[in-house]
Amino acid sequence: MSARNILVINCGSSSIKFALVNEAQTTFPLQGLAERLGSPEAVIHWQFGDVKETLSLPGADHQVALGEILPLAQEAAGGRLSGIGHRVVHGGEHFTDARLIDESVIEGIRTSAQLAPLHNPAHLIGIAATMSLFPDLPQVSVFDTAFHQTMPPHAYRYAVPEFLYKEHGVRRYGFHGTSHRYVSKRAAEMAGLPVEDSAWLSAHLGNGCSTCAIVNGESRDTSMGLTPLEGLVMGTRSGDVDPNLHSYLERTLGWTIEQVDRMLNNDSGLKGLSGLSNDMRTLSEACLSGHPGAVLAFEVFCYRLAKSLAGMACALPRLNGLIFTGGIGENSAAVRERTVEHLKLFGFQLDAEANARCTRGLAGEIQAAGSPRVIVVPTNEERQIALDTLALLDA
Template sequence: MGLIFVVNCGSSSLKFTLINPEDGKTVANGLAERLGTPEAVVNIRQPVRLEFQVPNATHGDALDKILSHIDGDIVGVGHRIVHGGEYFTESVLVDDKVVELIGSASDLAPLHNPAHVMGIEAARKKFPDLPHVVVFDTAFHQSMPKRAYLYALPYAMYTNEKVRKYGFHGTSHRYVAGEAAKLMGKPLEDLHLITMHLGNGSSTCAIREGKSYDTSMGLTPLEGLIMGTRSGDVDANLHEYLTRRTGCTLSEVTAMVNRESGLLGISGLSNDMRTLAEAAASGHQRAALAIDMFCFRLAKHILGMSASLDRIDALIFTGGIGENSAIVREKTLSYLSLLRPQVDSELNNQHGRPANGRITTGDSPVLALVVPTNEELVIARETARFVPALAS
């Protein structure tokens, strides 16, 4: 059975998954970190745990180490790409022009797209005869109408500078919407859903008849919800105010709202929801405040997403927090009293597993589901469409 090698590159990291696109089984996975430094390391987590010190390793060196310790008939390579700008509305087969366009979107994702290009080039050298496919976080949201994706700026900022809402987590929102439709026993094309990908990065999405009509992340992944270290929505004048008041540079303020804010900034303790929940239960007031703010902001965005829908057939929680934090789900739903959700505490505490993901009562006016995401499987299946042996 042919396997797909899924690659997700950061500037100093390379996450990989070897997966069967037909049954979704993961054959191998792992992560290379701190690439380009003396502390570079490769961790293989499956099929057996292995760790290798690879000082100053490049992305290509990391691939060499990984491929020497995993087995399987690799027939295609799938690449997760954060930003496709307006160039890409769907997954495409890699060629030199595609790589050039991904690179040209680097101004929109300076921390991600240059690293993706490095990963693509390294993988193409290792697998020169295999099809390489790029799958974009932004592509799913290209169906948004202009009223949802434009900012109220001079129109030339859009036409000349491509300033608009792009949205992210598209593969996750798309996947869990499809899985929710299966759980509900209804065609996705008949459903109006609000999906919530909640993790260190978080976003909501209004999905109407299988298409994205609005999402909370914007030009960059900073906009929208409170996240692990990102502030989410703030006043646009904040940067200038803080540079004048504190003497910080614009870059320093930008770094603060991206890396020192969110759950970490509010709590002063951690960006990990599990740590905060434990601390809050022990009386840590700022941890409790961080959780409360996270849930309140999420509830506000859920109601905002409803403007794009005629009804809400289901609210879907996914991502590390969405799938595993009962307190976040319960508190968020408590702020949605307008929708009158009735939480089944027992099902919620079991993350919906006994009831096909359902965490609300059978007579709740709105259905809430927990649906585990699998972005790697989405990428693998998208890639498989371009592999003749698998697509036939």
């Protein structure tokens, strides 16, 4: 049987990230991004093999963009597209694994939209468009939150009145589950350990950041909560703040709850601390020239990350190693070094040369002799979504 092709789609509110995944190939035959959808600047960028292309689509919405993307995927797949896998940010408590999309799944995604108002409605638009264009093609939803449904109640419950949980779903859900799941499996393989007998601390670091405690291939705790705002310092998100900050800013500045939410999600994190940028590459360069805001943002980011990882260790019966992944985790040797310095009680030490070498997609162990494992594992959420889709098709 020839190797199968899965188109992976990740719809944002004004964007579509897409990749064609062939189960026998390590690289993607096709990948790209449609962005600024719904505006006069709407455009699709894609790479087909070694060729990069751009198509301007002024005013295009998701359906119009997908009408261009799907034929590209069919061409790249040689007309043999086996299915479509959709990334869905929030599955609430409805979904503990990937699901073949039908009306009940669509309703579950819609019900969870109140927990992810910027994400789930966009996913539904993408699902509706692909089902309209390819009604006979199997389609699967893979949920960011599903991996964390193995957390015990003492990890996912907030200390608030029970009716808020029972009637309104107020609890910790966690995100980046597809990434944490993928890299913990790869780390176990790299270490020569069975996934079902391993325990890891995982740090997914990008514009969004989260940590996770993973035992025997299952999530036991994670830093994000009801929404992706909880937890670590991120590119533009504050992470944890005093819950009374909202009322304080309302009393002192007259801010509305919408203004506070916008500030915490869009104007905080690395961007807010540095006053310069939400990009760690820019901040790292600025740190070298002594920019005070950049130095502060870097130090707060690394300290809060180490503090979260130390807390996650409470969920582990043992520790096989620490994993760094995501754009920052895979490429910033300085962030890895500074974070590990804060975790001295765990005995972590890095090999400076190995740490400096692991960038630009290079995986490897970077610990010094005698230290517990520290592993850089490039994430591949698209491949994991494709594997989940194939597993459902096989079932």
